[in-house]
Amino acid sequence: MIPVPGFEDQRVAILGLGRSGLSAARALREGGAIPVCWDDNPAARDKAEAEGFAVADLSKPHALDGMATLVVSPGIPHLFPAPNPVVAHAWAAGVPVDNDIGLFFRALANSGWEEFDMLPRVVAVTGSNGKSTTSALLHHILKSSGRESQLAGNIGRGVLDIDPPGDGGVVVLELSSYQTDLARALTPDVAVFTNLSPDHLDRHGGYGGYFAAKRRLFAEGGPDRAVIGVDEDPGCFLANQLSEGPTDDRVIRISSGQKPHGPGWQVVARKGFLTEWRKGRQLAAIDLRPVRGLPGAHNHQNACAAYAAARALTVAPRQIETAFHSFQGLPHRSERVAESGGVSYVNDSKATNVDSAAKALLAFRNIRWICGGLQKEGGLEGLRDGLANVTKAYVIGRDAAGFALQLPDTETEVCTDMATAVSRAMAEARPGDTVLLAPAAASFDQYDNFEQRGIDFATRVRAALGQS
Structure with missing residues (x-):
């Protein structure tokens, strides 16, 4: 568990008691806060009460009085198509609204880190398609190469349920637009954008709002390195905004189908081969055709994204290639x-x-x-x-x-x-x-x-x- 500090002896409201809501309540309590929980589902409320949490209807007048913050589960609308009434009450009462992702980034660093030879790193992966496979593949690469890695967020464990990372440990997060849209803190070391296609448009007030939710991870997060899929215009726009020039290797552009061009850091897959390019020179190549866990051009894009993130974490190309061949893929995804x-x-x-x-x-x-x-x-x-x-x-x-x-x-x-x-x-x-x-x-x-x-x-x- 990642204890959440900063709310000692303060009441914190939790709206929604699914996986993320309950883990947030536990982590806040571990950090010294007093969680007050609510869910429209009586069974969820009963489960929270069984764990000793206070339960109160947060939709009632003045229920948020004295609350330090309101933590909202990702499935609950906070703006479009209409804000949940409890969220609207929080606005009116001046109570900050956050989610478990924001709490995670606020709470991750701890006083023991100064003893580490290598600081822990966080890789956050978002996009419309491929983010689960990319996240799982990167986690597999890291584990296969002997690195400590934990998989969390929209896949694996809840972000606050994981163990505090050790010396040089990596946390790989899959983040949906629902999560990036609301989090008050977003500070990954490496951020990955796979692609963008219309989805969840009612939740974000249209395609522009959907892209804006994804973009927050990069614009407000300020990652040291950004891995950006540039096969569609939104990715090209984002890569251009983040880059200071053609040789700025803080941005790694990835593509499935395009030829590499220019002096920047690029990872591309064409005709079944993944190649890495930097300063106009090819550094590595991997034949993806015999990799059974990654069939098709869309999975080759996922391979590019995971490869680029792993290279940003200094994993060697041959270690990545070996891990590709032992990756079994994810259920329900090819x-x-x-x-x-x-x-x-x-x-x-x-x-x-x-x-x-x-x-x-x-x-x-x-x-x-x-x-x-x-x-x-x-x-x-x-x-x-x-x-x-x-x-x-x-x-x-x-x-x-x-x-x-x-x-x-x-x-x-x-x-x-x-x-x-x-x-x-x-x-x-x-x-x-x-x-x-x-x-x-x-x-x-x-x-x-x-x-x-x-x-x-x-x-x-x-x-x-x-x-x-």
């Missing part, structure tokens, strides 16, 4: 769940938007594509390039027929449910085909989350193959 009769079965349930699904479609050939669900804004136009690899689409979801109508040039079958889609795709698959779940839609019309959807797919495939 996860190979089975192979049989020359057919591969891949679970990419995390492809909840069009951009991530399009990248999955470009990673494979002869695809039997299971898609559909709760569709997000913008339609399916962004899938156009990847559809050339689709042999047939098997559409699930409550509005499966409407989804299928948006694929006029692709053979489709309206299946509605996963059981039917898996059965039909497996019956029609031929050697060389890939049965791919990459929904291009959220899961909430039929599942609690994308993980549950991916598990359903994998379970049905394995059962049909007699592997359950």
Whole structure:
């Protein structure tokens, strides 16, 4: 646990008692604060009370009187589409609003650090797609090279639940826009921006607000090094803003598909090869094609991001290459769940938007594509390039027929449910085909989350193959 100092004998309000809220309450109490907790869910309140925390309805008048700060869980809106009433009350009462990420950065350094030969470092990874894989891959690289590393934030443990890092230890954080938008302190040593595509737009008041939430990690965080994906305009803009000139190696530009150019520090992946460039010279190269845990151009971009962050932490290229080959990938992200009769079965349930699904479609050939669900804004136009690899689409979801109508040039079958889609795709698959779940839609019309959807797919495939 990372104790949170600075609130000794002061009352601190905690709104939302999920993983981040409860860990914040524990860390604040460990630091000497008096947490006062609230959640609309009675079961969550009961759990907090069982741990000895005071519980009080923070929405009532004057409930925030005397509070030193209000700590808000990431799922609770604090501005768009409308602020939670408790947050609005905090504004009116002059109570600062923060989240567990802000508390973490305030609390991380401790008095024992002066005894260390090498100070601990924090790497924070954000972006629309690939941040989980990038974070997990970087953590794997560090562990494989003998470095102390902890994975936390949106993946792994809650940020305040981790152990205080030791001499030269690294904390790798995956941070969502919900987390970076509100945190009052953001001071990573290395910050990574993978890419940007439309997502969570209602929560941020539009695309510009979404980018602004991501940008805070760099503009307000002031990292020593920034790793920036420059395959889209937002990344190019951000890299330009952070750089003082062409040779400024505080910015490492990464790309999947572009040729390296200029004297700056660059890590690029083209035609299956990752190369590192600095001052116009190639320093290292890695063949990514045999790396089974990182299939496709989108994962090659993730490899570039993790490679660049690891190099910023002085990990040698050959150590990184060795770690690439032992990386198994993450569940529900281009996860190979089975192979049989020359057919591969891949679970990419995390492809909840069009951009991530399009990248999955470009990673494979002869695809039997299971898609559909709760569709997000913008339609399916962004899938156009990847559809050339689709042999047939098997559409699930409550509005499966409407989804299928948006694929006029692709053979489709309206299946509605996963059981039917898996059965039909497996019956029609031929050697060389890939049965791919990459929904291009959220899961909430039929599942609690994308993980549950991916598990359903994998379970049905394995059962049909007699592997359950």
